[in-house]
Amino acid sequence: MKRLHLFSTLFLFAMALTTLFHETSQGAIRITEIHSSNSPLVTFRVILRAGEIHSPAGKEGLNALTAYGIAQGGTQELSYQQVVEKLYPWAANINVQVDQEITTFIGNVHRDHLEEFYKLFTDLLLRPRFDESDFSRVKDLGLNYLRNTLRSTSDEQLGKQALNAMLYAHHPYKNTEFGTVQGLSSSTIDDVKAYYKKIYTQGNFWFGIAGGYPKSIIEKIKTDFSILPDVPFNEVALPKPELINNLEVMIVEKPARAFAISMGHPILLTRKDKDFYALLVANSYFGEHRTFNGVLMNRLRGDRGLNYGDYSYIEKFTGGVGSGNVFPDLNTPLRHQFFSIWLRPVQPENTRFAIRNALFEFKNFVEHGLTNDDFEKTKKFVLNYSKLWAGTLNRRLGYQMDSEFYGTDYFIDRIDRELQSLSVEEVNAAVKKYLNNKNIKIAVVVDEGKGGEILNGMVANAISPIKYASSVSPNILEQDKLIEKFQLSINNERSKVVKASELFEK
């Protein structure tokens, strides 16, 4: 414990050295700032408190089109190409991240060029060009993402998005962050301009800045953003996600060499809630992302070599596919979160075994929870590991703003505080309260023509032995006999086989 405590102390000391000023300013536009006078870099995270759930019906994806039209467009003074040419010698960058509830404009610059960069960045946000040509390019990007990337060339993303579509079928989160093919297709430049006028208001904007900026910039931000309509932020009410009845399965068919699997259920629990931190420890034990700590990883990959990795999450996680990020997401907060299990693609012949293996372990986890020894070790891991998540000012700013979104104190500090007094009984009670191994939605991406066979096999509870390339130990083979016939209570009425081309259409 001494070492762990020293680590915390050192880290806090580091932050105290660099963070000279941090507050949420009172004024028309909300501002979160982390000032670090010795940093040569300045990072911006400007959140618009509007996301895909604000895209109007029939115009799904309009939020993303507008945001990308800004971030990859021009200002009233400069065309997109001129903006790119200005940023280039500074190696400064402007990016956008679209999500269900919020949209985040991200900028990074060396402070040598802060003044010019700030003008460019804020001109894009406050005086966007909305050029017809830029609109056309951005619309193509969105449509290609849905039609070609998501439906065809990224099976793991497809599995995750298919699960999202299932979990939130009757909820505002039902679409991808880029809407639908038909919604994007029907959106026009006039729709974008109207959306901008309605949504990009003082009340919806939330400015985040970190690094070595002059403090005078804060007043300038307030003044500059005061030209926007003074409409207060108005939160959209969300209905509860519908209840799941047994195992509801969607098999998605497309040409595929190996089969990707995602499963889960909504949980009405966020970083604001005390129990979130109990579940954070429990989930780390069961399925910490990209580590060999988790039960799932050890049983499916470590013991059986079923695939590349097996993890679980208690909130949205967009990293992992084509991203080296292993730490919790920045700026994808949801008021309605979900628990999920992600099995990376498995050999076709082992698909049903892999699903059963994950559900077998999940059942065991929900029923038995953690031992005190598991709890102590995992708690210690999470306490130390979480200190690594905010390794740059940019990341710290992102977590800070997410914490404010949820109405809690700084995420990493909150983890430290909650875990210090957490007990194994609280963790196991949270597992039983929030995790449900009986009512789950499952999305499986399979090769063309294989969907019926797999779904029928699951419905019939047909035995599904694993096929090994080589021998494994007798105790694993013994357990395999239980897993291969593990009872699956499939809700046949709510299960289906679809073509990938049918998803994300409207």
Added chain:
Amino acid sequence: MRFLLYLMLCLVPLALVIARGPDENNKIFPYPINQVTLDNGLIVISIPFDSPGIIAVYTVVRAGSRNEVEPGKSGFAHFFEHMMFRGTEKYSKDAYNEMLKSIGADNNAFTTDDYTAYHTLASSDVLETLLDIESDRFMNLKYTEEDFKTEAGAILGEYNKNYSNPDMTIYEKLRENAFKKHTYKHTTMGFLKDIQDMPNQYQYSLTFFDRWYRPENCALIVVGDFNQTKLMELVKKYYSNWKRGTYTLDVPLDVPQTEEKTLNLPWKAQTLPQVSMGYRGPAFNDTEIDMPAMDVLSQVLFSETSDLFQKLVIEEQLVEYIYGGQQDHRDPELFMVDARVKEKANIERVRAEIDKAIEQSKTTPVSAERLASIKSHMKYQFAMGLDNPNGIARTISHYVQLTGNPESVNNIYSLYEKITVEDLMNVAKKYLNKKNRTTVIMTQEEGQQ
């Protein structure tokens, strides 16, 4: 001058911890590099950085898929990276994981064509624990044949997870056709048939470890908050018993390409067409101008500010993206050009525009202003990635594996400064020729939706 000002600003916070000025000798890398070579040949590099309480520890093995010289053994460097997590007599796989868990470290590894890196981000006060378990697995790795075979399943799983993206297959085909002898003929993942045969290669895995996981072939890199004296005491304690190896590598050099090669690759799933071209380019070298000139040329031709990007992406919108450039390699590798074309009917038009831009670069000098802008971009981009210990350790690992010398980072950026417009035209003429090129054109199979 602006860059010098930047360097000075960048160094202000470091003045507290660094005695030596970072702009000494006009070097781009702003932090002091401590380098010691142990008697057994292990290079130890340590770089203090203002990240209180946190360190990044990298172990770089100068063995990647380049080292896979025997037929049927492609992908083995990457496979071996996986095996390194399977334990020793002192610390079994479970004990190793338990220790990492107890210290809350972020620990992983990656393999490239030329090297394999094992990296950890952790609290400074677990330095000794880290060096203990890391040195142990590099010296005493031990796994059963059963574990070996099980891990082969995970490798196939890794290949499978990447397969739905056609980029992997395009690159496989391109390399397979661009090279005849050199091991760059296969990707780091390896040929699928070799991956499928991996469960049968237990004995070879022992040979691989014996050949390459030797101190003279490795570098230990520590960045962040540590005490140098204590660090070296611990390094000597844990690494001095590591024995040198004897194997020497003879990578077959490839013959020059003499004619253009073009392949059509049908893709079963729905996709936009893609044009990928690989020109046989130079090797990394921090004393010769060719490779840095190719880096600058890639910016001239394919960056967001290039005429080609402007025309194809912004104005005519014929492609979703276009990229061009060459990754640093120990031996001559490929200068790649990739474009995702929106309409199949425009593939030839896009190819012609790329050819036209390349031909112009051989005879039309870029302006002095444009060259200065590119050099500024490259310097700022480099500097902006050095804001955390992990990024710094990764940067230094990259250069150490290439030459064995971390100063290569300063040498190469010094060469960038010296590049002239003539250098750019010269390397364009030397390398970007059609007879030196392999092209893969990937389109969706007819009849697929």
